[in-house]
Amino acid sequence: MKAAWKLKKYLHPYIFFAILAPSMMILEVIMDLVQPTILQKIIDNGIANGDEQYIISMFGLMILSAFIALIGGVACSTYATKTAVNFATDVRQDLYETITRFSERNKDHFTLGKLITNLTSDIETLQRAVIMLLKVFVRGPLMFIGAIIFVYITARELFSVLLYVVPILAISVIIFTQLTGKFFRAVQEVMDQMNTKVQENLAGIRVIKAFNRKAHQIQQFLEVNGLLTKRNITAEQVVGVLMPLTALIVNIGLVFALWIGAIKVENNIIEVGVILAFINYLMMILQGLISSSNVLIQIARAIPSAERIVTVLEEPNDIQNCHEPIKNSPRGEVEFKNVSFSYTKQGEPVLKDISFHVKAGETIGIIGMTGSGKSTMMKMLPRAFDVDQGEVLIDQQPIQYYDLATLRQAIGFAPQKAALFSMSIEGNLKYGKQDVSLQEINEALEASCAAEFVEKLPDREQHVLSQGATNLSGGQKQRLAMSRAFIRKPTILILDDTTSAVDAISEKKIQQAIDSNFPNSTKFIVSSKVSSIKNADQILVIEDGRLIASGTHEELLQSSEYYMEIVETQTEKGGVMND
Known part of the structure; x- marks a missing residue:
């Protein structure tokens, strides 16, 4: 409940609507409560005495009260919906910004499946809860209490029936509400698992097909889906029992009321209209309790969602700006001092005591086996991760001293896996620089050798990419990712194995374009191919998370057996180009 209370700040901008909605509902309930009493008067005073004028006037009063109730109900529904939808929109927006x-490390802690559930079904559950809270939760208790008061005033002779019916109903609602919260929390946990499974399967659909593991993945999904089905059925069955149980209790009370009322009518203690009014009020009591229980059940379902959302919103970000950060753009001098890093803190370090120094404007090649820590090391520069031990310095200042936006604006990063978005090619390139001209776009495409295939597309730069850019080849995606990095003319350029799917001729053209277009940029070229880094000012050789050698291509051929083995292996396969 504390978590739900923490989200109340998102209601503050819409507090006027949040107050107006239940106010209109109060008006509707009062009009509904008056109508059985008016009906009683029509029967006992009008019909019994044959007073047509009285019947017509009271009937007009009933129509008026029904019309006012209609206005109140419509207004309540309108304002409650505005409040709830805007509340959910703001929470979703804040949650999305927090996740971005x-x-x-933060994202790995929660998993993508859970974060997707937070942004979708959890927010939707909260929205429904707010709507019901503003509409039904006012109506339910007010109708319940109001009906009891009206029974005491107009049908006091039958009031004793309520002394048995109401406590049993109230206890039933409390018990079922508590059970519902427990079961729906379990449902949300399995929903996370299912979303994670779907996300993984859709992202890896080509791998699944390539290894013919479709049946295996379907079986895994069936298991998760089956568990979700079982938990959903259990939760819904608990909710489903409440309605017939409360109806049974009310119907038993109704039978007793009719039995007692018939005796009292026969003894001229009460009139028939009183019994009819009591039956109507008893049904209102039932309706009020059912409405209240539905809201409580919805709140019970929403509380776990609120807890999950608040947990994400309050998660401390590993990467934060320091107090009064440096906002001057760096020149590009980079130094790693005894850097060690582990993804899980307690796990095996991915980087182990890495130290090297790079002058501004130098080209640095980084080579090593797959999984040696090359990409992880480069992710330290835009602060995707922070080091566990040691420090990374830029222009002789610890990287944590720089303003995050300033630091990342100075870096052009083409990741190992080209991440392109489902929009036009121009839109993707503008991720690198918003205020970019068409000439700059063409220059960046030319530098990455992407122009040769973009020019053949029907809409050229306006060609829309599919989700995951599946309508492009691997090499085309890599070249567009490089274009996006080139277009911002960065102080520090990081190319993380971005030519693995590019042919040798295009690779050489890209290297020449980098040398001519970015002479003053500090360039880090991560590759498993010697041909990509042999002309670098300095080459770093990484093995099992350690820097085992550094120097130029010629120096390493003389000093590093490991590097010589790589060169010899790739030379045998025709993988090392000669100038």
């Missing part, structure tokens, strides 16, 4: 600021 997360470090890689």
Whole structure:
């Protein structure tokens, strides 16, 4: 409940609507409560005495009260919906912004499946809860209490029936509400698992097909889906029992009321209209309790969602700005001092005591086996991760002293896996720089050798990419990712194995374009191919998370056996180009 209370700040901008909605509902309930009493008067005073004028006037009063109730109900529904939808929109927006600021470690902690559930079904559950809270939760208790008061005033002779019916109903609602919260929390946990499974399967659909593991993945999904089905059925069955149980209790009370009322009518203690009014009020009591229980059940379902959302919103971000950060753009001098890093803190370090120094404007090649820590090391520069031990310095200042926006604006990063979005090619390139001209776009495409295939597309730069850019080849995606990095003319350029799917001729053209277009940029070229880094000012050789050698291509051929083995292996396969 504390978590739900923490989200109340998102209601503040819409507090006027949040107050107006239940106010209109109060008006509707009062009009509904008056109508059985008016009906009683029509029967006992009008019909019994044959007073047509009285019947017509009271009937007009009933029509008026029904019309006012209609206005109140419509207004309540309108304002409650505005409040709830805007509340959900603001929570979703804040949640999304929080997630986009997360470090890689933060995202791994929650898992993508859970974060997707937070942004979709959890928010939707909260929205429904707010709507019901503003509409039904006012109506339910008010109708319940109001009907009891009216029974005491107009049908006091039958009031004793309520002394048995109401406590049993109230206890039933409390018990079922508590059970519902427990079961729906379990449903949300399995929903996370299912979303994670779907996300993984859709992202890896080509791998699944390539290894013919479709049946295996379907079986795994069936298991998760089956568990979700079982938990949903259990939760819904608990909810489903409440309605017939409360109806049974009310019907038993109704039978007793009719039995007692018949005796009292026969003894001229009460009139028939009183019994009819009592039956109507008893049904209102039932309706009020059912409405209240539905809201409580919805709140019970929403509380776990609120807890999950608040947990994400309050998650401390691993990567944060320091107090009064440096906002001057760096020159590009980079130094790693005894850097060690582990993804899980307690796990095996991915980087182990890495130290090297790079002058501004130098080209640095980084080579090593797959999984040696090359990409992880480069992710330290835009602060996707922070080091566990040691420090990274830029222009002789610890990287944590720089303003995050300033630091990342100075870096052009083409990741190992080209991440392109489902929009036009121009839109993707503008991720690198918003205020970019068409000439700059063409220059960036030319530098990455992407122009040769973009020019053949029907809409050229306006060609829309599919989700995951599946309508492009691997090499085309890599070249567009490089274009996006080139277009911002960065102080520090990081190319993380971006030519693995590019042919040798295009690779050489890209290297020449980098040398001519970015002479003053500090360039880090991560590759498993010697041909990509042999002309670098300095080559760093990484093995199992350690820097085992550094120097130029010629120096390493003389000093590093590991590097010589790589060169010899790739030379045998025709993978090392000669100038």
